[in-house]
Amino acid sequence: MLETVREFSTAHREAGETDRVVDGFLAWTRDFGIAHHDAPFGADPYAPLERIRAEQDNLVQAIRYGLAKADAGAVAAASAVLGSLWTIDSNYARLVALAAETDRLLSHFRPGPELVEVTRTALAMWTTYTFLLQGPRPARSLVALRRLPPAPPDTLVRAIAVVLGTAPENRSALYELCDSDEPLVAGAANGIVSYYWENEGDLERALRAARRTLEAFEQCKFPYLQAVGHIRISELCLQVERGDEARRHLTAALLVLERLGARSDLVGVRWWLVLANMQLGAVEEAEHWLEQSEPRPDELLGTLTYGLGIRAEILLARGEVEAGLRLWRRGVDLMVNAEGPIFGFDDEPGQETWILEATAVTVVAHAQHGRLDLVEELTGTLPDRLSAMLANPVENPPPYLMELPISGWLLLALAMVDLDRGARTSDERATRSGARMIALAERFRFRRNFQPTMSSARARQAATHADRPAYDEAVSSYAGRGHENLRAAALDALRAREGD
Numbered sequence: 360m361l362e363t364v365r366e367f368s369t370a371h372r373e374a375g376e377t378d379r380v381v382d383g384f385l386a387w388t389r390d391f392g393i394a395h396h397d398a399p400f401g402a403d404p405y406a407p408l409e410r411i412r413a414e415q416d417n418l419v420q421a422i423r424y425g426l427a428k429a430d431a432g433a434v435a436a437a438s439a440v441l442g443s444l445w446t447i448d449s450n451y452a453r454l455v456a457l458a459a460e461t462d463r464l465l466s467h468f469r470p471g472p473e474l475v476e477v478t479r480t481a482l483a484m485w486t487t488y489t490f491l492l493q494g495p496r497p498a499r500s501l502v503a504l505r506r507l508p509p510a511p512p513d514t515l516v517r518a519i520a521v522v523l524g525t526a527p528e529n530r531s532a533l534y535e536l537c538d539s540d541e542p543l544v545a546g547a548a549n550g551i552v553s554y555y556w557e558n559e560g561d562l563e564r565a566l567r568a569a570r571r572t573l574e575a576f577e578q579c580k581f582p583y584l585q586a587v588g589h590i591r592i593s594e595l596c597l598q599v600e601r602g603d604e605a606r607r608h609l610t611a612a613l614l615v616l617e618r619l620g621a622r623s624d625l626v627g628v629r630w631w632l633v634l635a636n637m638q639l640g641a642v643e644e645a646e647h648w649l650e651q652s653e654p655r656p657d658e659l660l661g662t663l664t665y666g667l668g669i670r671a672e673i674l675l676a677r678g679e680v681e682a683g684l685r686l687w688r689r690g691v692d693l694m695v696n697a698e699g700p701i702f703g704f705d706d707e708p709g710q711e712t713w714i715l716e717a718t719a720v721t722v723v724a725h726a727q728h729g730r731l732d733l734v735e736e737l738t739g740t741l742p743d744r745l746s747a748m749l750a751n752p753v754e755n756p757p758p759y760l761m762e763l764p765i766s767g768w769l770l771l772a773l774a775m776v777d778l779d780r781g782a783r784t785s786d787e788r789a790t791r792s793g794a795r796m797i798a799l800a801e802r803f804r805f806r807r808n809f810q811p812t813m814s815s816a817r818a819r820q821a822a823t824h825a826d827r828p829a830y831d832e833a834v835s836s837y838a839g840r841g842h843e844n845l846r847a848a849a850l851d852a853l854r855a856r857e858g859d
Contacts, residue, residue, distance in 0.1 A: 392436020546575030602638030767805030
């Protein structure tokens with residue numbers, strides 16, 4: 360309903376009718392939630408999603424009324440439906456805000472049989488986002504979720520509830536669930552485990568887990584879940600520079616997302632299609648997908664700056680070096696000087712990660728083209744930031760936080776700075792430092808999304824051209840070392856560099 364019509368109706372409503380009308384509205388909300396809360400993740404999500412989007416404003420209003428009247432059933436029903444919609448739309452800012460508003464009321468709710476599933480859906484989503492964004496930790500929503508009566512894991516939410524009820528604090532239990540005979544449980548568990556393996560630097564195991572996720576979801580024939588599986592595989596394929604495989608999975612996901620109307624993910628998938636084609640050297644195809652993925656002017660800063668980086672890489676591949684470098688500098692400058700959150704809300708997961716990645720790629724690109732003089736301020740910040748990360752690893756990090764690859768970005772950037780200094784000043788110690796740090800960056804599995812700049816072959820060529828014996832010796836020395844040993848080696852390399 361139009362806001363002006365709603366105001367007019369409220370003003371003319373008889374004084375004694377308000378409670379009756381609101382109660383009727385909340386009753387409709389409960390019925391709507393029961394009917395539609397799990398449809399977006401089911402076998403035929405398209406028509407239900409259209410209906411939910413049409414009722415989105417009404418559902419938001421229902422949550423306001425429900426909170427004011429402490430009607431937990433209506434709040435659970437509306438939250439379940441909106442949470443499902445906003446998950447598909449990747450509207451994480453609204454999801455986090457909704458969880459914060461409703462968590463306390465829902466965590467104390469004891470639903471009757473008709474409202475158990477909408478309550479399970481809302482609590483499962485709030486617990487999932489806490490787990491994914493903050494890492495394994497106690498949560499009111501998890502306690503309340505475990506209190507609900509068990510149900511067979513025949514829907515995504517029920518499967519997630521099984522995983523959350525067993526595994527968040529127990530990594531070994533999570534690995535056991537990866538082999539579950541229940542496909543949705545196995546799919547959800549393998550999806551989470553793929554992030555753990557990625558953060559461990561074992562991308563092949565991460566890929567195997569991601570492929571098992573897709574296999575499990577394909578058994579259930581749920582379109583959105585299949586798209587999620589394809590996207591996760593493509594993300595990892597980009598890291599191991601298998602652009603052709605990434606492109607196949609992204610194309611499969613794109614067909615589903617277009618039907619779902621998942622605009623945010625559509626932009627992201629099209630951008631990854633640009634990156635996959637750049638890995639394959641298909642610059643014209645990359646430009647085609649870039650034209651399909653132009654963000655709106657009102658997009659969040661993080662979205663806009665990511666697009667700047669993609670366009671910068673195309674310019675560099677085309678030989679338009681100054682223009683490409685200028686775009687990378689512009690993107691970093693916009694983020695560093697942003698007055699508010701980059702992705703829409705405070706403490707946004709990945710916000711600092713994207714700043715560090717963009718900074719590292721910018722420095723590497725300028726070093727490759729002999730223009731480090733343009734980014735001296737950026738290069739000066741790298742040693743302290745890297746040292747702090749290496750010396751203070753996060754305990755129980757959330758799955759999205761890839762500390763090793765982040766450190767790898769910064770190691771590669773510093774390595775390129777040292778190689779540049781060695782070439783300009785004939786400083787053999789700087790050259791040796793740079794060659795050895797590239798070997799370390801490879802062991803830290805720096806991400807290789809943005810190419811040509813972050814090509815592993817290009818980094819390796821820079822190291823071997825500058826000081827092959829130092830690089831080869833470092834590769835041998837660092838092989839087989841565990842994370843703590845690698846962090847110690849990187850700290851030693853930083854101290855030796857500062858001593859120079």
